[in-house]
Amino acid sequence: MIGNEPEVDTALLRGFRYGCRPGCGLCCFAQPRADPEERRELLRIVPTAEFVGSGGVSYLRAHADGGACGLLEDLRCSAHGVRPHPCQEFPIHVHVGTRLQASLVLSCPGVDLDSLLDSAPYAGRPPAVGLDSELASVERRVGPTLGRRLQDASRRRGRIVRALEREGRWVEEEDVRRTLRSKIPTPAAVDYPVDDPPSAEDGLELLPIYFDGRPGPVALAGGMGGWEAVELRTSGGIERHLGAVPPPSSPPPLSPPAEKLLTGYLRYFLERDLLLASVLPRMSELPEGTVTDWVEDELRSIGAIVVSRAVVRAKVAGAREGPLTASAVADGIRATDQDLMDVGTWGDRL
Ligand code: SF4
Numbered sequence: 001m002i003g004n005e006p007e008v009d010t011a012l013l014r015g016f017r018y019g020c021r022p023g024c025g026l027c028c029f030a031q032p033r034a035d036p037e038e039r040r041e042l043l044r045i046v047p048t049a050e051f052v053g054s055g056g057v058s059y060l061r062a063h064a065d066g067g068a069c070g071l072l073e074d075l076r077c078s079a080h081g082v083r084p085h086p087c088q089e090f091p092i093h094v095h096v097g098t099r100l101q102a103s104l105v106l107s108c109p110g111v112d113l114d115s116l117l118d119s120a121p122y123a124g125r126p127p128a129v130g131l132d133s134e135l136a137s138v139e140r141r142v143g144p145t146l147g148r149r150l151q152d153a154s155r156r157r158g159r160i161v162r163a164l165e166r167e168g169r170w171v172e173e174e175d176v177r178r179t180l181r182s183k184i185p186t187p188a189a190v191d192y193p194v195d196d197p198p199s200a201e202d203g204l205e206l207l208p209i210y211f212d213g214r215p216g217p218v219a220l221a222g223g224m225g226g227w228e229a230v231e232l233r234t235s236g237g238i239e240r241h242l243g244a245v246p247p248p249s250s251p252p253p254l255s256p257p258a259e260k261l262l263t264g265y266l267r268y269f270l271e272r273d274l275l276l277a278s279v280l281p282r283m284s285e286l287p288e289g290t291v292t293d294w295v296e297d298e299l300r301s302i303g304a305i306v307v308s309r310a311v312v313r314a315k316v317a318g319a320r321e322g323p324l325t326a327s328a329v330a331d332g333i334r335a336t337d338q339d340l341m342d343v344g345t346w347g348d349r350l
């Protein structure tokens with residue numbers, strides 16, 4: 001904290017390289033929030049821009065039925081110079097908990113995942129490459145008013161910690177990490193099959209999406225015959241059905257490089273404050289055990305979701321039988337990470 005201004009911990013950005021992929025548009029299948037000033041500026045440049053929201057909170061309207069933000073044209077932003085802050089900052093995500101912690105949304109195909117293979121501590125790695133303007137936008141929003149939100153998150157965490165201490169189940173976050181870093185838990189038979197994604201009938205906007213090189217993202221939907229992959233239209237609705245396959249009901253074999261990438265991803269997730277901050281508020285649903293046991297279970301279950309989505313993506317794309325490759329696991333991470341970060345925590349997001 002400098003004076004009254006909190007600082008953003010950017011250790012989890014270190015070592016990564018980023019460059020937006022032309023023709024992707026994945027992050028624009030969203031309704032980004034616009035501050036009042038951003039809304040005024042957007043309307044000055046694009047008078048037809050439409051917003052939704054109430055109580056002073058505005059979001060750019062997206063096309064109905066899983067479509068993209070109304071300002072996306074030919075997979076390019078038609079208001080790039082005045083796009084609101086979530087768009088300026090993506091793929092950086094800042095969790096407002098007991099501190100401000102930045103990490104990367106690894107669903108973005110512009111983020112190089114090689115850094116996940118390095119087992120060195122993040123804090124000692126070289127600075128991130130390609131994220132200067134995104135970080136500058138984050139820094140512009142850090143101010144004294146965030147102090148209140150940090151205090152609120154600390155209060156919510158404090159209530160949970162005290163309840164767990166009374167039951168003898170609390171373990172400090174850094175001790176949980178120290179224990180699990182030395183042996184990152186990977187998914188086991190008990191973690192399969194994983195829960196299905198929502199079905200297409202529940203609403204296309206609820207489905208996990210990923211970029212696979214085609215114009216328009218692909219969404220994964222749960223269904224009777226397995227998980228279905230569907231290509232979405234910018235204007236909303238389904239462009240085409242790409243196939244459905246059942247998710248694995250037991251752990252599939254992984255090649256050694258695939259194991260290494262999965263472990264690296266789970267190591268990254270363990271370092272996110274968002275992990276403990278999302279698991280512990282659910283403590284009334286959790287089984288007997290300590291915080292370390294729950295986080296271990298959660299990491300194994302995250303790993304099983306990544307692997308299951310990797311298997312489905314690979315099969316829909318026509319992969320032959322054989323151990324899952326590192327490239328397939330990377331596809332599983334892309335199809336999962338954003339989804340797993342859209343969760344409630346004892347904190348907030350910037
Ligand atoms: S998801 Fe990443 S690569 Fe794709 S448009 Fe957004 S920032 Fe660019």
Ligand code: SF4
Pocket residue numbers: 027028029030032060069070071072073076077078079080083084087
């Ligand atoms: S404002 Fe532009 S960058 Fe942001 S979601 Fe809409 S089209 Fe994408």
